[in-house]
Amino acid sequence: MALPARDQLKYWGVAAAVFAVVLWFLGDVLLPFVLGGAIAYFLDPVADRLEKMGLSRVTATLIITVVCILAFVILLLLVIPALVDQAVDLFNVAPTVFGNLRDFLIARFPDIMDVESPLRQSLVSVGETIQARGGELLNTVLSSAAGIINIVMLFVIVPVVSVYLLLDWDRMVSRIDELLPRDHAPTIRRLAADIDRTLASFIRGMGTVCIILGTYYAVALMMIGLQFGLVVGFVAGLVTFIPYLGALIGGALAIGLALFQFWGDWVSIALVAGVFVLGQVIEGNVLTPKLVGSSVGLHPVWLILALSVFGTLFGFVGMLVAVPVAAAIGVVARFAADQYKSSRLYRGLSDQDPE
Numbered sequence: 001m002a003l004p005a006r007d008q009l010k011y012w013g014v015a016a017a018v019f020a021v022v023l024w025f026l027g028d029v030l031l032p033f034v035l036g037g038a039i040a041y042f043l044d045p046v047a048d049r050l051e052k053m054g055l056s057r058v059t060a061t062l063i064i065t066v067v068c069i070l071a072f073v074i075l076l077l078l079v080i081p082a083l084v085d086q087a088v089d090l091f092n093v094a095p096t097v098f099g100n101l102r103d104f105l106i107a108r109f110p111d112i113m114d115v116e117s118p119l120r121q122s123l124v125s126v127g128e129t130i131q132a133r134g135g136e137l138l139n140t141v142l143s144s145a146a147g148i149i150n151i152v153m154l155f156v157i158v159p160v161v162s163v164y165l166l167l168d169w170d171r172m173v174s175r176i177d178e179l180l181p182r183d184h185a186p187t188i189r190r191l192a193a194d195i196d197r198t199l200a201s202f203i204r205g206m207g208t209v210c211i212i213l214g215t216y217y218a219v220a221l222m223m224i225g226l227q228f229g230l231v232v233g234f235v236a237g238l239v240t241f242i243p244y245l246g247a248l249i250g251g252a253l254a255i256g257l258a259l260f261q262f263w264g265d266w267v268s269i270a271l272v273a274g275v276f277v278l279g280q281v282i283e284g285n286v287l288t289p290k291l292v293g294s295s296v297g298l299h300p301v302w303l304i305l306a307l308s309v310f311g312t313l314f315g316f317v318g319m320l321v322a323v324p325v326a327a328a329i330g331v332v333a334r335f336a337a338d339q340y341k342s343s344r345l346y347r348g349l350s351d352q353d354p355e
Contacts, residue, residue, distance in 0.1 A: 023314050023321070034320050036161025042204055043068075043162075044169050061167045065159075191331055198327040205291040210240045212287060213279055220275045221254060224268060227261055229254075236276075240283070247283075251276040302326060 023030070043064055050060035165172070180188050214237015221229030236250020254272050262268040306326035310318035340346050 023318070031320075032157035033161055035158045037165055038203075038320065039158070039162040040165035040169060041199075042207065043166055045200070045204070047166055047169070057167060057170070061163060064166065065163055069159075191335060194331045194335075195324075195328050198331060199324055202327065203323060205288075206240070208291050209283060209287045210237045213237045213240050213283060216279060216282075217250060217254075217275065221272065224271050224275070226254060226258055226272055228257060232257070236279075247276055247280050302330065 046064055047057065047060040050063065051057060055063070177185075177189070214233050216233075217236045218230045218233025221233055226232070232250055232254045235253065236247065239249050240247070251273070254276065255269070258269045258272040262272075303323065303326060306322040306329075307319055310322035310325065312318075314321070
């Protein structure tokens, strides 16, 4: 005899509360395991495809591990040092940029940019703050990451966890399926399949889009000759994870820097703007439809809300789990809405035949 719905709701509610408490208190400890699980989930389709080609799971995992290590070493030796150097230089040159902006405004709007004008004082203050706080901010970020867990252990644990989870992924999914309550197993499988489809479309798809666009922006801007093109491309590609925000932030940053660097050279400024226009055309018409799909089910506002709430409550680990949880809540909400529309509470007596 199945448990009453009220008792089932109570037990699952307690389980959800326990999960939230564990995430709250052990978030720092769970960071490498969450990262490892995310990497394993991201790479599982690659391993499955290699298995279909006739390779064993162990061989497929080994090949993926070697390729990932080589890619990480290349990034560590070639890209990351240049990225850090450009980021530090951008913080240092910020006062000069704001000084140029101040001179530009003074020349064209002398009344507004009076010596005692609040706008002028604000620009001076912003430039000095960025220079003073930029390096401190970078050090704080690095110190916070080291405070979450020893950085060496992080680089050791995450790959190990990823390899083990990738190797045993199918067995773990099968084991979890065996533990599902039998009365609700078909419904849970259907919901899990919908959640996986949403996550696969969004995380794997948008992750690929971010890498492609970030690389494109960085290479194109550096070819044009824009200073800090690598940083701008990295930021634009990273924030592309939130639809429309990447192009807005990256485009504003790149065009702002181009105005100061290429002032009077309107061809170069137009080329910088054209890079982002072309990027948006490629993303909207090629990358997103092909890699993400048109029916993901994660609205940008819902995504931003989830990232903000989980980031505030659980810190960096909360931001990592925000998208999967948001996808799961979205799928369950749509399922609940369908159940509601088929219930008497929604339909009432309107669908009954008149007497």
